Amino acid sequence: GIMNFSVFSNHVTIVPPLKAILDSPDLRLDGFLGPGHVSTVVGNRPYDFVSQKYGKPLVTAGFEPLDILQSVVMLLQQFADGRCEVENQYNRVVRDEGNPIAMAILAKVFTLRPHFEWRGLGFIAQSALALNEDFAAWDAERLFDMPGVRVADPKACQCGEVLKGVIKPWECKVFGTACTPETPIGTCMVSSEGACAAYYTFGRLHKTAASLAVAPA
Numbered sequence: 001g002i003m004n005f006s007v008f009s010n011h012v013t014i015v016p017p018l019k020a021i022l023d024s025p026d027l028r029l030d031g032f033l034g035p036g037h038v039s040t041v042v043g044n045r046p047y048d049f050v051s052q053k054y055g056k057p058l059v060t061a062g063f064e065p066l067d068i069l070q071s072v073v074m075l076l077q078q079f080a081d082g083r084c085e086v087e088n089q090y091n092r093v094v095r096d097e098g099n100p101i102a103m104a105i106l107a108k109v110f111t112l113r114p115h116f117e118w119r120g121l122g123f124i125a126q127s128a129l130a131l132n133e134d135f136a137a138w139d140a141e142r143l144f145d146m147p148g149v150r151v152a153d154p155k156a157c158q159c160g161e162v163l164k165g166v167i168k169p170w171e172c173k174v175f176g177t178a179c180t181p182e183t184p185i186g187t188c189m190v191s192s193e194g195a196c197a198a199y200y201t202f203g204r205l206h207k208t209a210a211s212l213a214v215a216p217a
Contacts, residue, residue, distance in 0.1 A: 006140040006143050007138050008141065009139075010128065011129040012127055012128045016124050018047075020118075020127075021163060022050065026166050029164065030056070031058065032050060032056060033075070034059065034061060034086075035060070039088075043094065043099075044098075051084045051085055055084055057078045058086045058087070059071045060089060060094055062090040062092075067090065109131065109134075111130055112130075113126065113130050114126065118187075119151050119152065119159060122160075153185070156173055157179065158172040158173065158186070159186035159189075162196060170199060174186075181201070
């Protein structure tokens with residue numbers, strides 16, 4: 001077999017961190033767009049608790065611009081109708097039951113970690129995957145001396161508050177100054193898909209224009 005290959009698994013799950021965000025006492029989010037790529041595997045049903053337990057609507061969205069726009073419209077329509085449901089905009093790919101074959105493979109290869117540290121959210125139980133015993137020969141954590149790596153954001157970073165909707169990205173103390181896509185500090189700026197990176201790349205001009213529009217003459 002191939003023995004010069006190993007995996008350091010940092011694959012994460014979706015439901016535990018979503019619950020952690022929803023359980024936050026300072027949550028200021030009215031609804032959610034569900035992740036299309038994750039949902040192609042796990043399906044749409046795992047999100048039912050979002051509407052049933054927490055009273056927040058969720059729409060699983062695709063990735064094209066029209067997918068995002070339609071998903072936002074679907075959320076707004078729920079608000080207008082007084083509904084709170086889990087809907088599937090990405091139904092050309094996502095099924096309610098997910099992909100059973102893919103989930104069976106994941107169950108064969110991985111096991112849930114007891115806990116995992118998320119940047120901006122802290123430790124969350126059973127929110128990540130590790131290789132199971134059958135694949136120990138390729139598990140980097142077993143093969144090498146790998147001390148636990150802390151991933152907590154610096155104190156100046158406010159990614160946790162951004163994730164919970166408490167503040168907008170530009171309200172973070174280090175946004176656009178110490179923290180940019182070229183020199184990211186927090187998780188929301190590290191990924192090009194992160195809220196802060198998106199606001200930095202696409203939202204700054206709109207924010208500047210809005211501030212100029214209301215500035216006194």
